[in-house]
Amino acid sequence: xxxxxxxxxxxxxxxxxxxxxxxxxxxxxxxxxxxxxxxxxxxxxxxxxxxxxxxxxxxxxxxxxxxxxxxxxxxxxxxxxxxxxxxxxxxxxxxxxxxxxxxxxxxxxxxxxxxxxxxxxxxxxxxxxxxxxxxxxxxxxxxxxxxxxxxxxxxxxxxxxxxxxxxxxxxxxxxxxxxxxxxxxxxxxxxxxxxxxxxxxxxxxxxxxxxxxxxxxxxxxxxxxxxxxxxxxxxxxxxxxxxxxxxxxxxxxxxxxxxxxxxxxxxxxxxxxxxxxxxxxxxxxxxxxxxxxxxxxxxxxxxxxxxxxxxxxxxxxxxxxxxxxxxxxxxxxxxxxxxxxxxxxxxxxxxxxxxxxxxxxxxxxxxxxxxxxxxxxxxxxxxxxxxxxxxxxxxxxxxxxxxxx
Amino acid sequence: xxxxxxxxxxxxxxxxxxxxxxxxxxxxxxxxxxxxxxxxxxxxxxxxxxxxxxxxxxxxxxxxxxxxxxxxxxxxxxxxxxxxxxxxxxxxxxxxxxxxxxxxxxxxxxxxxxxxxxxxxxxxxxxxxxxxxxxxxxxxxxxxxxxxxxxxxxxxxxxxxxxxxxxxxxxxxxxxxxxxxxxxxxxxxxxxxxxxxxxxxxxxxxxxxxxxxxxxxxxxxxxxxxxxxxxxxxxxxxxxxxxxxxxxxxxxxxxxxxxxxxxxxxxxxxxxxxxxxxxxxxxxxxxxxxxxxxxxxxxxxxxxxxxxxxxxxxxxxxxxxxxxxxxxxxxxxxxxxxxxxxxxxxxxxxxxxxxxxxxxxxxxxxxxxxxxxxxxxxxxxxxxxxxxxxxxxxxxxxxxxxxxxxxxxxxx
Numbered sequence: 001x002x003x004x005x006x007x008x009x010x011x012x013x014x015x016x017x018x019x020x021x022x023x024x025x026x027x028x029x030x031x032x033x034x035x036x037x038x039x040x041x042x043x044x045x046x047x048x049x050x051x052x053x054x055x056x057x058x059x060x061x062x063x064x065x066x067x068x069x070x071x072x073x074x075x076x077x078x079x080x081x082x083x084x085x086x087x088x089x090x091x092x093x094x095x096x097x098x099x100x101x102x103x104x105x106x107x108x109x110x111x112x113x114x115x116x117x118x119x120x121x122x123x124x125x126x127x128x129x130x131x132x133x134x135x136x137x138x139x140x141x142x143x144x145x146x147x148x149x150x151x152x153x154x155x156x157x158x159x160x161x162x163x164x165x166x167x168x169x170x171x172x173x174x175x176x177x178x179x180x181x182x183x184x185x186x187x188x189x190x191x192x193x194x195x196x197x198x199x200x201x202x203x204x205x206x207x208x209x210x211x212x213x214x215x216x217x218x219x220x221x222x223x224x225x226x227x228x229x230x231x232x233x234x235x236x237x238x239x240x241x242x243x244x245x246x247x248x249x250x251x252x253x254x255x256x257x258x259x260x261x262x263x264x265x266x267x268x269x270x271x272x273x274x275x276x277x278x279x280x281x282x283x284x285x286x287x288x289x290x291x292x293x294x295x296x297x298x299x300x301x302x303x304x305x306x307x308x309x310x311x312x313x314x315x316x317x318x319x320x321x322x323x324x325x326x327x328x329x330x331x332x333x334x335x336x337x338x339x340x341x342x343x344x345x346x347x348x349x350x351x352x353x354x355x356x357x358x359x360x361x362x363x364x365x366x367x368x369x370x371x372x373x374x375x376x377x378x379x380x381x382x383x384x385x386x387x388x389x390x391x392x393x394x395x396x397x398x399x400x401x402x403x404x405x
Numbered sequence: 406x407x408x409x410x411x412x413x414x415x416x417x418x419x420x421x422x423x424x425x426x427x428x429x430x431x432x433x434x435x436x437x438x439x440x441x442x443x444x445x446x447x448x449x450x451x452x453x454x455x456x457x458x459x460x461x462x463x464x465x466x467x468x469x470x471x472x473x474x475x476x477x478x479x480x481x482x483x484x485x486x487x488x489x490x491x492x493x494x495x496x497x498x499x500x501x502x503x504x505x506x507x508x509x510x511x512x513x514x515x516x517x518x519x520x521x522x523x524x525x526x527x528x529x530x531x532x533x534x535x536x537x538x539x540x541x542x543x544x545x546x547x548x549x550x551x552x553x554x555x556x557x558x559x560x561x562x563x564x565x566x567x568x569x570x571x572x573x574x575x576x577x578x579x580x581x582x583x584x585x586x587x588x589x590x591x592x593x594x595x596x597x598x599x600x601x602x603x604x605x606x607x608x609x610x611x612x613x614x615x616x617x618x619x620x621x622x623x624x625x626x627x628x629x630x631x632x633x634x635x636x637x638x639x640x641x642x643x644x645x646x647x648x649x650x651x652x653x654x655x656x657x658x659x660x661x662x663x664x665x666x667x668x669x670x671x672x673x674x675x676x677x678x679x680x681x682x683x684x685x686x687x688x689x690x691x692x693x694x695x696x697x698x699x700x701x702x703x704x705x706x707x708x709x710x711x712x713x714x715x716x717x718x719x720x721x722x723x724x725x726x727x728x729x730x731x732x733x734x735x736x737x738x739x740x741x742x743x744x745x746x747x748x749x750x751x752x753x754x755x756x757x758x759x760x761x762x763x764x765x766x767x768x769x770x771x772x773x774x775x776x777x778x779x780x781x782x783x784x785x786x787x788x789x790x791x792x793x794x795x796x797x798x799x800x801x802x803x804x805x806x807x808x809x810x811x812x813x814x815x816x817x
Contacts, residue, residue, distance in 0.1 A: 015702075016695055023691030030684040067562075069515065101562075103509060103518035108476060110507045110576070112518030112603060158474070168509070170516045176509075255764060262761050270681070273437060274688055280430035281692025284423055288699050352669025 002309075006316035009289070020285040021325050024378070027278040028329025029336070031271050031374035033364070036337050037344070040365035041358060042263050048190050048359060049256045050249050051128040053097070053116065053198070055220030056229045057236065058252055059084065060245045064217065070100050070172055073215040074244070080219055083239045087232065091224030095122035096216040098206040102169035104149075104199060109157045113199050115169055117206025117216075126222045129187060129200060136161045136185035143202050147181035150195025151188050161186065167199070171210045179209050190359045267370060271377045278378075279385045286318055286389040297393055298401025307394035314393050318386035326375055337364045409720070413727035416700070427696040428736040431790060434689045435740020436747060438682055438786025440776065443748045445678055447777035448770070449671050453632065453660065455769030458534045459595055461663040462626035463635045464497070466490075466642065469654040471623060472663065477506050477578050480621035482653050487625045490645040496634030497642075500627035501528035504612050506583070508575030510605060512563040519559060520604045521573060523612025523622070532628050535593065535606065542567045542591035549608040552590035556601030560592050567592065573605075577617040585615045596766040635659050686789060690797045697729055701801045708805065709813030718806045725805060729798030736794075737787045744786070748778045 010017050050056065059080045064072040074080060077096055084094050098117030103110055120139040124130025129148070130138065139148055147165055154160065164180050171177040181201060189195045207213060223232055229248050237246040250257045290297075297310060343361040346353045350360055417424050457463055466487045468479040481487055484502050491500045504523040509516055526545040530536035535554070536544045545552050553571065555563075565571060569589050577583040587607060595601055612618065627642075629635050642657040649655060661668045701708075708721055755773040758765060762772035 015698065019691055019694050019698065023688055023694075026684070026691060027688045030688070034681065034684070069562075101517055103507075109474075110518070112507070156474075174514065176516060255767070258761060258764050262764070265760075274685060276433060277430065277685055277688040278692055280426055280433070280689075281695060284426045284430075284692070285695045287422065287426070288695070292703075346673065349669045349673050351666040352671070352673045355664075355666030355670035356673070358673075 002313055002316050003320075006313055006320055009293075009313075009317055010320055013289070016285060016288070017321070020281055020321065021328070023278050023281045024322065024325025024382075025329045025332060027274045028326050028374060028378055029332045031274055031378075032330065032333035032366075032371055033336055034270065035267050035370040035374060036333070036364040036366050037340075037362060038263055038267060039367045039370055040363045042260060043365050044190075044359045044361075044363065045259060045357065046249075046256055048128075049253050050222075052189070052191075052194055053099070053127050053129075053220065054249050054252050055094075055126055056223045056226065056249055057221040057233045058247050059219040059221075059236065059240070060217070060247070062243050062245050065245060065247065068099070068101075068217070070170060070210060070212070070217075073098070073172075073212060073217050074219075075213070075215045077214070077216045077219060080240060080244055083236060084219060084221055087235050087239065088221065089224060089228065089232070092222060093122070093125040094219060094221040095119055095126045096203070096219050097123070098203055098210065098212060098215075099217040100169050100206075100210065102167050102199075104153070104157075105166050105168070106157050106159055106164065111153070111156065111196070113153070113167075114197050115167055115206065116198055116200050117203040118200055119203050126220055128189065129198075132187040132189060133185040134188050136183070138185055139200060139202050141202060141204075143184065144205050144208075145179075145181050146184035146201065146205075148185040148187055148200040149183055150198065151186050152192045152195035153199070154183070154186055156196065159183065165199070167201075167209075169210060172212060172215075177209050177211070179205075181205075191357065192354055268373065271374050275377050275381055279381065282318065282321075282382060283385050283388060286314065286386050287392070289317070290314060290389045290393040293393075294396055294401050297396050298398045301396065301401065302398040310394040311387075311390045314390035315383060315386055318383060318390075322379055322382040326378055329378075330371070330375070334366075337366060340364050409724055409727055410731075413724055413731055416724075416728050417731055420700075423696055423699070424732060427693050427732060428739060430689055430693050431733060431736025431794060432740035432743060434686060434790050435737055435787045436744035437685070438789065439741070439744030439778075439783055440748050440751075441678065441682070442782040442786055443752070443776035443778045444774075445674065446779060446782050447752070447775055449674075450632070450777055451770055451774065452671070452768055453667065456664055456667055457628070457660050459597065459600060459769055460533075461660050462500075462532055463629045463632070463660050464627040464639055464642065465658050465663060466625040466627075466646065466655055467623065467658065469656050472656075472658060475505065475507075477576065477616065477623075480578065480618070480623060480653070481625060481655060482621045483649070484620070484622045484625055486649055487646075487655070490642055491625065491627050494627070494638045494641045494645075496629045496631075496638040497627045498630050499528065499531040500625060501525050501532045502609055502622040503529075503624045503626055504609065504616070504618060504622045505624070506575050506612075506616050508573050508583070510559075510563065511572050511574070512565045512569065515563050517559065517562055518603075519555075521575065521612070522604055522606045523609040523616075523618075524606050525609050532626055534595070538593045538595050539591045540594040542589070544591055545606065545608055547608070548610050549590070550611060551585070551587050552608070553587035554591045554593060554606040555589060556604060557592050557594045558598060558602040559605065560589065562602065565589050571605075573615070575616065577615070578619065578621065579617050581617060583616045585611070595769065597769055598767065682786070682789070686793045689790070690793050693794065694797050694800070696732075697798050697801045700728065701725060701805065705808075705813050708808060709810050709815075712808070712810040712813060718808055721805045721808075722802050725802045726798060729802070730795070733791060733794045733798070737791055740790070741783065741787050745778060745783055748776050748783075752776050752778055 061072050061074040100115050102115035104113045161183055166180050168178040233246050233248045343363045345361050347360050471479040491497050506521050508521045510519040526547050572586050575583045629638050639657050639659050646655045752775050755775045757773050
């Protein structure tokens, strides 16, 4: 009975209901849409971070993270590789890398870079580089003197495919090892900084140049699902002796983790702000609806209706209003996210996006958590603020209410 | 006060609760916008200043093309001539010379590729924060023969401390080998990992000897009295530069050209902020639309009587608009006062963003941020609120114009 009464009461004044409904719909829509855009931006950021030679989990020799130099490499990685192989869930991939600071130079330019020695086939399954080469070719296992560099580095060095690049770095005997490579491929990355930082050669070439023998700097693991990361890292850590360190991407990239928590906080605050703006409308509209019916409430009370029932009736009205607004708002948000699924292109601001480490295209992403948060905020706080007019309505005494006009 | 104004004001307080709630909604929107805009402007200014202080200065004179290629051969051959121009440029408060060369720097244990920068210690201290961020040891003296300053991360990577020796190996301006031995004199901590990891400063005189610069430098860096003074100073310098020998063309670049990402990044932030505010205003508008609508529809009978007595619909429209304007004004005024008070409080106290300090550090920002209340940030938000509430109030007010007394009187 409450439901029928409440529902009919809502539509006694169509225009008023439509207006407040619009406020709720816009509120819910903007919460979910903006949340999804921010979430999409973040996810791309995290995915790029993981694909840019981080992976989900990495294994290093103890001390490498604090001081990433060649002396802190894993001299015989066989044991760690076996442990990774044993624990790796189906669908996961891993690869080993040599990673050292180096200086790249040609006749005209010199610059500090990170030299990465990779196993081409395995690396392609773990990080971005396998699909990022867009000029020339990717490395082949037998390449002894081939190097793949980023587009930005190529431009900075005023060089091109087929030309030589001299790479210098310190080898395990503390001597400067230097070797000339031929540029066989050029890769593009989402961030120019990545294109300038990394140059890739094959692992045997790196091990030979740096006198590493079989040693590697790191083993990177990409898991099929992200939620298994902590458990996998724990398992791997306990399977390996103390001379190894196992770290998750959150530990390897603390900045990404910090961005995540800032944005989560921001989404929550934004939801609250929008809600407050709409709460004034909800309270005011409900209050008006209640005052209009003051005689009616007085009569009902005189006829023996309990105050509790009046509260319940008014709250049910708000409930319907909120549910309807939420349903429409969610639908609208879903439609606009679908419409934007091609991504929002920030190329016009590419340098600006780069400055903040954002990718050039933002794809909205629906995260269940964000949608639930927005709806929960609107629903519960909406009912909470409606309590004020509801209680007001229940306190009208029959005499006063009937005297009111 | 005219009769209309008096009537409007009294009408407002016929339903004080509703009026107060509506005023509160408007005030809330104003308060939020003032605070947020002040916050955004404050952080932009802090970002620009931080980047300018540590890296580029407001204005630089370089050889044409140096910004893109950064080759050691692209020099300002006669820095004194440029200095004379800068000394006369309006708004420029300080300037200094710098030279850069990418070189190999080795300690006993380690070797890293590093940007070696030649600075004039005394003038540099007026242009950048370098002197202030020295965390161990001391700053360079003018004409220092072999002292070096380096970032704490580079010191850690090289495994060197104060007083240790490092050797530098690079290429001179004439293509010869440039090599020297330096002593670590000071270690600095800017907070920006990239900077602390990859640069080493020596005196310009030492740089000149080591890299056979023959008196030339790479950059003449200037700071202006304020950001607003930059364009004028730049125009002046650019015009005067054309008077120098045309054999080595020089260019004047401002901080935006030196760091193209920064201004664009700010624009992205600004635009996304505007979208947020627009949506917020839309929600506020619909939240208060009902107040305006109700205040008219519940008085239809009254309007009918007034019209029957000879009041024109135009005057009624005016009355209703006066009411909503008064309401809005009260809300905006309250929001303005509260918003400025809240912003001013935080401008004084700062807001600690401890969780984000690692990220802020990378942009040279402190973990305590200060909103900047300005005329623009204080008035922009309330103006937008005023505009949108006025538009909202227009719809019900215009409904009255088409009202006939008969229809109004029979309205229930």
